[in-house]
Amino acid sequence: MTVFDVTDRSRDLRQRLLAFMDEHIYPNDAEAARQVNDGNRWEHLPLIDELKPKAREAGLWNLFLPTASDPDGTFGPGLSNLEYAPLCEVMGRVWWAPEVFNCAAPDTGNMEVLARYGTPEQQEQWLIPLLNGEIRSAFSMTEPDVASSDATNIESSITRDGEDYVINGEKWWTSGAGDPRCAVSIFMGKTDPNAERHLQQSMILVPMDAPGVTRERMLTVFGYDDAPHGHAQMTFKDVRVPVSAMLLGEGRGFEIAQGRLGPGRIHHCMRLIGQAERALELMVARASSRVAFGKPLSAHQHVRELIALSRMEIDQARLLTMNAAHMMDTVGNKEARGQIAAIKVVAPNMALAVIDRAIQVFGGAGVSQDTPLAMMYAQARTLRLADGPDIVHIGTVAKEEMRRQGEAARGRESVFSASK
Incomplete structure (x- = not known):
């Protein structure tokens, strides 16, 4: 490292x-x-x-x-x-x-x-207003009827019709769709179901006010609606957008996804470390001021262990995240995919552990609206699913490790066999 x-x-x-x-x-x-x-x-x-x-x-x-x-x-x-x-x-x-x-x-x-x-036209229409903070956006990939952790399962359709594409499908967990300023969504769907598995999908820009785009309901996260940002279940019925709305070209959805999800995943992990740091600060403050059984909570050995474990685990997760960031900068997102996958598992689980300890130290107040801990816990738990569930990232880490060792691993096995 x-x-x-x-x-x-x-x-x-x-x-x-x-x-x-x-x-x-x-x-x-x-x-x-x-x-x-x-x-x-x-x-x-x-x-x-x-x-x-x-x-x-x-x-x-x-x-x-x-x-x-x-x-x-x-x-x-x-x-x-x-x-x-x-x-x-x-x-x-x-x-x-x-x-x-x-x-x-x-x-x-x-x-x-x-x-x-x-394209320059797409950037003028959508990127510049986003960079200026004038509008907001959403990302529509996950679908309720298929296991979307395997994006090849996505069934929404994007069909060429003259100078338009016609979009049909149902999406959920379209984060950001509740904001009234959400003007555009990047939509992932199939343009060619008969193409090679990873060339069937495309991404296209869909204005949120286009006819046929419907917010069916806002989903809650452990009871929180995350207003005014929110996460929507949406239908797209015969939605027409011009051919110029296609991103990069038909069949290149997975290529775009790999470019998008690397930075998105590491940003989630960075923010989770910040949440864990805040939870630890709250834990220490509470332990120093609250008295139980005749002495401050901070004087109880068990509470001191909770504080120490949290400090060590936050620092470990931060080092892993910094390492992934360094690799993304030096060798690129593709080569850093194992490190990105590792932090996407480590950071949410670390944050959950630290926030949970802070809740325990606060007692009943920790699950109330008087502290941010309950909301932080719900958000951290959700990030064990968002941008891919733990098990998918664990599989990536294992695959990358086996690839990295490769012939060397087989060589060690042969030496071991010969020594029997």
Whole structure:
């Protein structure tokens, strides 16, 4: 594993980001909750609109966008994955914070897709407004009727009809579709069911206000509706979009997915580390102030063990994540797929363990609305499924390890056999 030397630029941005969080984010956590719960839960939060210009003025805007996608530095500082990791971690500490800096999922992944694969016309129509924080977007892949962890099962259809494509299908867990400013979704479906298995799928841009696009219902996550962002079950019935809406070309959906999901997965892991850090801070504060059985909780050996285990596990997950980020920067997303898969398993499970310990230390308050811990737990548990379930990523890690050892492993086996 590499020793990571985060750049001065990243350190400077992190200090500015920490100061912004202290001044504008943490003090407004209760206000964000109030705005969600008062009136129409699916209205966009005015608080976020108030803070976006402040973040942009502070140079804390589009921090996720790599130099390759923005070579002139027009929209952001152009950071590497390794430089972005500690910043994403800080933003992830509060559920609504990433959007303030225009670094929220699924927009970040969609913007990278449009930056990498979009035509100039597609970029003008959708990418520029997204980079400016004027609209939001969704990603429509998962389907309720098939096991979508194997994306070759996706059955929605994208059929050419003259100068249009006609789209039909049912999707769910279309994250971001509840936001009234969600203007476009990247939709994955089959263009050629008879093609080679990984060439059947394509991705296409679908305006959310196109005739035939229907939000059937908003899904809850352990009882949370995640308003005003939300996760929708949607139907697409005879939806027509122009041929120019196709991304990269027919049959290239898997190619796009591999480019999109690598950064998206590592961003989730970075944010989870931030959540775990916040949970640990809350745990320590509670343990220091709460008295039980005649002494502070922090004086009880069991609680001290919970704190120590959490510290060690967070640091382990951070090192694995930084290693994956370094590999993505140096050898590319494809070569780093084993490391990305590993952190996608490790980070959510680590965060769940740390948050659960914090809940135990808080007692009944830990599962109430008086702390962010219950929501954090629900979000972390969901990320053992989002962007691929644990078992799929575990299979990738095993496959990469066997490939890496290859002939050497067979050679060791032959030596072992000869020694019998």
